[in-house]
Amino acid sequence: MPAYGREPETNAGRQSGMLAVTFVILALSLSYLPAPAQQRIAWTMRATVLRPFLVTQDRLASARMNARDVEELMAKMDSMTAALSTQAALSDENRALRRLLDLSERAGPTFLPATVLRAGTAGSESMFLVAVGSAQGVYEGAPVVTWNGLVGVIREVQKEISRGMDWTHPDFAASAMLEDGTMFGFVENRRGAFREVDRLVLDGTAYNEEALPGTRVLTSGLSGVYPRGIPVGVIDGVEETQGEWRKSYWLRPMVEPGQVTHVLIATRGAGDDISALWSADSVLATLTSDSAQATGRRRK
């Protein structure tokens, strides 16, 4: 029996050990290679084995950059939209003022310019204040108009301030007629489920007379409250037919009271017929177009 001793190393084991030592020496020598040689080895590895991973990283980094760019662009777009929306409001106001100025020039000193102030409290939705009063010649029942047409009427007058109601007020009523004077009636308010859907109705018209959609309706001056010729609205369709003796029509209002900021208020010298102020074809055409657009917005 052979004596117990160390297990003899196989040839393969020795070779493996030698190989391992060789690799360790090789690895150690890598640290002492000149820098250009090290860089060449690293570059070769990066260009071959590591290339897919580096490309993946590059694309992911690009995607992240793009995502960040999109966020920045969105933020810039939001800022620009905010700026533009502010400018749009200013532009609208500027246009309204220019139109009012145009109307004011045509109306002369018998109409007073004023800025509309709304209290914004509950119950005051259809009322507004204007900083002109009896001292400037404003009287109770004075019509309030814009370049587009009738806004409402002054109800209370003090020395330097007056209170008026617009056509959305339940008490609003105005005698009216078609533009060509063929049909007379009175315009009143029909409240909707929301204030935004309040509408005007031309009521009390004769059954056997037809008002075509798109026909302009003006104040007739019959009641003595509103002078003749102020645009009120445009016929939009039949609202109701009662028996065979009366029809009423929906009107598209000429003025959206919520958008009104500046108005003209008639004084006693304005006269009973002011239709000449709105008689220019271009003005009336624009009025109709504006009214249609406003109605479209309301319906949306």
Add this chain to the structure above:
Amino acid sequence: MHLLLHVGFGIGRAAPDLLTVALLLGARELGMGRAAGLGLFLGLLEDALSVLAFGANSLAMTIVAALGAVTKDLFVGDSTLFLVSYFLIGKWTRDLVHWLVAGEALRQPFVDHVVVQGLTGGAYAAVVGLLLLEVTGLRKEAAA
């Protein structure tokens, strides 16, 4: 997977050192020479991406691979305790050798790199290694 996580996705240290785990697993299957060769190759991959201390990873991986192959002759079995110790010590040894070879100018403080990061990374590698063995079924095959 290691390169995809570390290089492709750029996750960094949050991703486990799968290269060392793979090397330790491979070293148990290969002979010492081939394991050292594998270690040198994997180390070179990491060195190619490191700007400084070229060769440190290569040497560390080669030595760890060779030592891992030696353990095959010293320890038999695949108990959880052994595997956890194997991965933990293997990864820690790799970090230790790397720290030693990297040179004074480049290496971080010993406590940070070897004690804290080495042991934490070792534990992480051990958990991931065990999970990999379970998921891939390599552990059952070895037991059979």
